[in-house]
Amino acid sequence: MAGIIRNRLCSQALQLQRNLRNGYHLRSVSTTKLFLDGKFVESKTDEWIDLHNPATNEVITRVPVSTRAEMQAAVDSSAEAFKSWSQTTVLTRQQIMFRFADLVRKKSGKLLDYSTVFKDIAANITLEQGKTLVDAEGDVMRGLQVCEHACSITSLCLGETLPNVAKDMDIHSYREPLGVTAGITPFNFPAMIPLWMFPLATVCGNTMVIKPSERDPGATMMLCELANEAGFPAGVVNVFHGATDAVNFVCDDPTIKAISFVGSDTAGQHIYERGAMAGKRVQSNMGAKNHGVIMPDANKEATLNSLVGAAFGAAGQRCMALSTVVFVGESKKWIPEIIERAQKLTVTAGHEPGADIGPLISPQAKQRVLDLVESGVKQGADLLLDGRDIVVPGYEKGKLCRANTT
Template identity: 60%
Template sequence: MAARRILSRSLATSLRTPTVQAARAPIALRMSTPLSKSATQTAVRRLTATAQHFQPAAAATVPVDYPMTHDKIENPPNTKWFVNNEFVESKTSQWIDLHDPATNNLVTRVPQSTDAELKAAVDAAAAAFPAWRATSLLARQQIMFKFVALIRQHWDRLAASITLEQGKTFGDAKGDVLRGLQVAETACGITTQLTGEVLEVSKDMETRSYREPLGVVAAICPFNFPAMIPLWCLPVATVTGNTIILKPSERDPGACMILAELAKEAGFPAGVVNIVHGSAKTVDFIIDEPRIKAISFVGSDKAGQYIYTRGSEKGKRVQANLGAKNHAAIMPDANKNHSINAIVGAAFGAAGQRCMALSTLVMVGETKEWLPEIAKRAAQLNVNGGFEEGADLGPVISPQAREKIEKLIQSGVDEGATLLLDGRGYKPAKYPNGNFVGPTILSNVTTEMECYKEEIFGPVLVCLNVDTLEDAIELINRNKYGNGVAVFTQSGATAGRFQKDIEAGQVGINVPIPVPLATSFSFTGNKASIAGNANYFYGRHGLQFYTQLKTVTSHWRAEDAVATRAKTEMPTHD
């Protein structure tokens, strides 16, 4: 009974304010339906296990009632939009149905924000900017401290929303929140990161530089990281004095809505954080609205190039992270067990729906003989609903995504690849209507095949064979993408040669997904994986993106402080 009372208790704010739709929609249902003993025990075990694995002992999750199953939601409510620290029901006539990927049951309806709503969000952000810009850095830092603490407290709730809407396993969804949380934590050190410079350039004359906020900025977020990508943008943009318009993916906005609630609770003034919804119409508005000074985007090639080109033409700053085809070169001297485990985890985790998924193996020399063992280990992964205990990967985001993935698998077979492991048609017994694709491995792939040239964005590993390290480097460098790459070797000389000659933004040495931590480092894609000139996310480059450098040169003559007469000589500034 004690456990039941803990799980059923909700925050007072959850009862006073409009619900945060997709993640909190079933709260009323859950509170009115007592938990069975077995369900309570299961929920407690899951919460305890994930908390122990991901969180320090002192950062326990606040017990709030939220969905931890894929059960059908009766009368799913609509997702609201967020403006001036209020959740508002949209007046739109156009709604986007959001389905649980594990069941395809309706979870919520997401509005296509109206023209008036889009304008109102920018009005609110523009009105809030002067006062927020004038707010001291220390005051903004204190709000960020509170925001970080609230994210930690609501960690499980955010992860549950991601699992329900996006399909990730609960543990992987916790990792999604964690990597965004690290950016917010780093933003708390803004007082040491935003310092300027000063130089006495000549007698009684100095030049100083400092960074100022841009104004209203916007972030267009993808479906595959519903918490991490908003948290790449919101903390850095706001702590530097900007106000922000967030457009979460219409496929899974719930986590972003929870973040808006927490931002309000942390003390962000009304208008500093705002959320609008929709698809192409909303994107075009963000690009064209002159008061929005900068746009952050993570997503597909086509959309990213469009946003970058059109936004840049209108004089906006644009950072756009696009597609990827991340390779790993496996050297014959690599630690076999470590390499296989790393490859399987990085290729199939999150059902392959990561821009840094390790989707392409370059087998050097005799390492191609490892492929049957890689396939055997991949076949042992548990494909299931994201809330199921022991699940290694869940469904892909939609039926359309599943169809595209399966089509690319078949294209590989048709073009001569060997289907070493086939995950098509996989249906967990409990979820026959979900968007599931099991781990799939295609070997003997060549660079001319469609399955190699296209970003599959699913749990599919394509494997190519080469003879030497030089061949591996040449093959990888010929690919148009350059997000990330890895090499598995026990030779320091081999690793050094690889990291020097390879053309990719992020290089892992015995590390399959080498995304840097959000300290002074940035997410550094390369080639066609990023649009723009080093407009990278978070870290030092993130601060530079969201601020404008200003230099001031001043001349205060020392003799003027005590001068008793004027001088007529031409000044030489000696």
């Protein structure tokens, strides 16, 4: 069974990489499956979300808006799996996590260019999300590092004791799994954030349902395939898809005991409030943007390189992207050099060699950038570098935008 799963994964990834390398348009549109009780299942919904390649605007898959029955089936599967999974030894769960981390990083050997499964996931991220392949590989690497951290569960889950805290009284504390947990993940790190969530939740003895971003769920589905091969029992991880209704279901369902969320302020506040009102533990990691203050005694070369990478990397679609910089004193004289470096950045599809800036995730995301630049100009800002009207040959329909600096 493991060999069949791996062959299917490698075949899909090989075709994906060929399409990326050759700029090939997919002729048939597949559907993204649900992952229920250890199996990939076609949704019975009549509502679908078209997922576009941001570089070409071509529809590459259709993501289901899961029915309520499908979402309930995922939770029920996780609840049933929790009964036995929570009773497995910590060493058993650790061994499965060792195998899972190894599968993410290992060489497949089935691909023509001897790529790794690691790179296959990165290629899928580039196809669905748009970031450069180098950036996508970093996405997977950061998630893999959390998997490796989860392998130290034998130390992480130690309890505490305090003898003689009072006469004839000792204190013993134990770490016990909560039950069914849920993860709601964002579009900008489609591998890293799921890998922050379900490895740690499950290695502690919990089960998890995941609602990945409907804009790029492919990486999560590939990780679920690897979880099957690593030996995760059916039901320990389940995946359904959707948007607002799916999020509200997670917040309201009484079986789900805890929610982990990464995303925007608006969504995060809603999930925190609604989930907390339902008595759940909620960790809500909401939108963030960095600001920089540049002092005149800073190392010039290191600072300029860092500013360009932080401001324009991933087309600014990182939680910690640098959107505002304050130059102090003599450091203001460095601004022309930042413009010069930004002008040299290569804007193209993320899979193209030498790409520095890939496309934005959606037409709405690009329009938001355009509106922000325009609002700055109307308020009196000097537009030192205008990349709004860039046209990249071969990707005229893509959501591409050159660096903008005011």
